[in-house]
Amino acid sequence: MRRTRPKTWRPALVTALALVVLAATAGAAYAADDLIYDPYGTWNGKRIYLSPARHSDTGSRGECGGASENTLAYNVAYYATNGSYYADQYDPYSSYRNLRARGYKVRIGRGTVSSAISNSNAWGADLHIPLHSNADVSGQCSRTTASRFGTVVIYWYTSGGGPDLASDLLYTVGTVSGYISPGTNDSTCSNPGDPCTTITLGELRYTSAVAAYMESEFHTWTTGVNWLSDSWVWAWRIGWAVDLHLGYPR
Amino acid sequence: MPTPLRLTLLLAVVALLAAGQAVTAQSPSVAQSPSAAQSPSAAQSPSVAHSPLAAYPGFGHHPQADDARFEREELARERMIERCMADAGFEYQSAPSIDPDDYPDLASALAAAQNDPNELYVASLDPAERERYFFALYGVPDPYSENADNLHDPASPVGGGCTADALRALPGVYAAKNDLREELAALERAVRTDSRVLAAEERWSACMAERNHAYGTPRDLHAEIDETLARAEAFGRPPAPATAREHGRALADARVCDGQAGLRSAVVTARIEHEAAFVDANRAVLDAHLERLESEAPPNR
Numbered sequence: 168m169r170r171t172r173p174k175t176w177r178p179a180l181v182t183a184l185a186l187v188v189l190a191a192t193a194g195a196a197y198a199a200d201d202l203i204y205d206p207y208g209t210w211n212g213k214r215i216y217l218s219p220a221r222h223s224d225t226g227s228r229g230e231c232g233g234a235s236e237n238t239l240a241y242n243v244a245y246y247a248t249n250g251s252y253y254a255d256q257y258d259p260y261s262s263y264r265n266l267r268a269r270g271y272k273v274r275i276g277r278g279t280v281s282s283a284i285s286n287s288n289a290w291g292a293d294l295h296i297p298l299h300s301n302a303d304v305s306g307q308c309s310r311t312t313a314s315r316f317g318t319v320v321i322y323w324y325t326s327g328g329g330p331d332l333a334s335d336l337l338y339t340v341g342t343v344s345g346y347i348s349p350g351t352n353d354s355t356c357s358n359p360g361d362p363c364t365t366i367t368l369g370e371l372r373y374t375s376a377v378a379a380y381m382e383s384e385f386h387t388w389t390t391g392v393n394w395l396s397d398s399w400v401w402a403w404r405i406g407w408a409v410d411l412h413l414g415y416p417r
Numbered sequence: 418m419p420t421p422l423r424l425t426l427l428l429a430v431v432a433l434l435a436a437g438q439a440v441t442a443q444s445p446s447v448a449q450s451p452s453a454a455q456s457p458s459a460a461q462s463p464s465v466a467h468s469p470l471a472a473y474p475g476f477g478h479h480p481q482a483d484d485a486r487f488e489r490e491e492l493a494r495e496r497m498i499e500r501c502m503a504d505a506g507f508e509y510q511s512a513p514s515i516d517p518d519d520y521p522d523l524a525s526a527l528a529a530a531q532n533d534p535n536e537l538y539v540a541s542l543d544p545a546e547r548e549r550y551f552f553a554l555y556g557v558p559d560p561y562s563e564n565a566d567n568l569h570d571p572a573s574p575v576g577g578g579c580t581a582d583a584l585r586a587l588p589g590v591y592a593a594k595n596d597l598r599e600e601l602a603a604l605e606r607a608v609r610t611d612s613r614v615l616a617a618e619e620r621w622s623a624c625m626a627e628r629n630h631a632y633g634t635p636r637d638l639h640a641e642i643d644e645t646l647a648r649a650e651a652f653g654r655p656p657a658p659a660t661a662r663e664h665g666r667a668l669a670d671a672r673v674c675d676g677q678a679g680l681r682s683a684v685v686t687a688r689i690e691h692e693a694a695f696v697d698a699n700r701a702v703l704d705a706h707l708e709r710l711e712s713e714a715p716p717n718r
Binding site: 289370377 | 475477480487490491494512513514515516517518533536551555557559560561562563564565566567568569570571572580581584589590591594595598599602609635636639640643644646647648649650651
């Protein structure tokens with residue numbers, strides 16, 4: 168079954184979400200300190216750099232419902248790292264769960280694109296994953312044609328591991344079963360060259376780690392924003408993709 | 418002036434640095450010699466600490482020492498940036514990464530992260546000053562640009578502002594890891610496809626089959642658990658209790674079979690051997706890395 172929104176919500180989540188939004192908003196405009204999280208248990212030896220969007224015009228990028236791409240992306244990073252909820256079940260130590268429960272060290276970038284690149288390299292990240300959402304036109308939030316939207320994951324054209332990481336992320340977030348991104352036009356693409364983006368992406372070009380740049384769904388249709396806002400439900404899938412790519416190091 | 422929370426963080430870092438004085442990069446003389454991995458006791462109970470790669474910091478064999486060194490380096494780089502920015506006529510306060518787990522709760526961690534003095538300072542600048550500030554800090558007027566053409570190339574020997582200057586002055590404990598990415602990826606593939614590892618996986622799979630589990634490798638088991646979770650998510654509830662119990666039983670049996678098949682031991686033995694070949698093939702880069710780390714003054718002074 169595809170794209171069914173989970174029915175249950177947990178009241179305590181409201182508080183946690185408010186704190187996450189607060190942090191994301193605070194860090195939206197200018198550089199802030201990165202956050203480094205250790206795994207709950209034994210470290211598996213791998214470092215994951217999550218680099219949420221930090222557009223200076225966030226909130227004015229066609230986001231539906233007054234959303235902010237930066238905040239949505241930061242929440243994805245936060246829940247991929249720390250999320251403990253699955254369908255109203257709280258189990259922070261479950262092997263099913265977030266990146267920390269899977270044994271990874273995680274660094275969440277909260278500065279500029281420049282600082283994300285330098286910090287990821289200096290930290291010796293094994294994987295570097297920029298987190299964004301896509302946009303087409305503004306002011307048409309009521310659209311419902313799923314085939315116009317979807318998740319795109321972009322890799323550097325000469326990267327050895329980038330295409331596989333991009334495929335793994337696309338599989339877990341965009342195409343496998345469960346609460347995946349609601350658009351159906353999902354793909355991976357190479358940068359530069361492929362038409363998915365017209366620029367050369369700095370975070371793919373200049374990072375030492377294997378990298379994949381996620382455009383998780385479009386924030387220019389309400390269905391997409393609703394899904395992005397529910398990242399506490401689905402962000403564990405980023406950890407799943409990381410595990411698939413790295414072979415479940417334990 | 419530092420805020421109280423930032424001051425607390427700095428004090429914590431200073432304490433860490435003091436404690437870290439004894440945790441320096443491990444020299445080859447301290448590390449186990451390669452022959453130790455071939456001794457009977459090591460063969461029975463191999464450890465990657467016996468790998469010759471363990472002599473080189475930054476490759477994960479001494480994670481606590483690597484982390485401690487990284488923290489000292491990061492703070493040292495931040496202080497270099499602070500001085501460099503002051504020379505350029507701007508205020509900048511050292512802003513190393515923070516560990517939210519060092520705070521009593523999430524709210525206080527986020528409050529600390531919110532009170533970044535650099536953020537407040539940049540916000541106070543007019544647009545032209547802000548461009549000059551970013552140019553001094555990163556060598557580009559808009560460090561938020563996604564476009565590589567508008568960003569500094571970290572491989573360049575010049576440019577990149579105070580941040581790149583600090584990284585060039587103190588490349589750090591993970592610099593060689595970055596220089597040898599492709600070789601490390603080949604090393605990982607070699608371990609994964611080593612005949613001893615594949616044979617141990619076959620034994621593991623047979624052991625699991627005797628316990629009524631059909632998995633080729635431990636990866637297959639973990640992947641099936643994730644797949645099950647994804648399928649269950651569509652219905653807004655956890656996997657069925659019987660499925661969860663079955664997975665719990667499989668995970669427990671997997672640990673038993675790991676021991677019986679000697680899987681982890683085979684992986685470690687193969688890793689030591691392939692890491693020895695990696696060291697032989699890349700000794701010049703690794704020795705230069707070690708020499709640089711050893712020659713650097715304690716980075717926090």
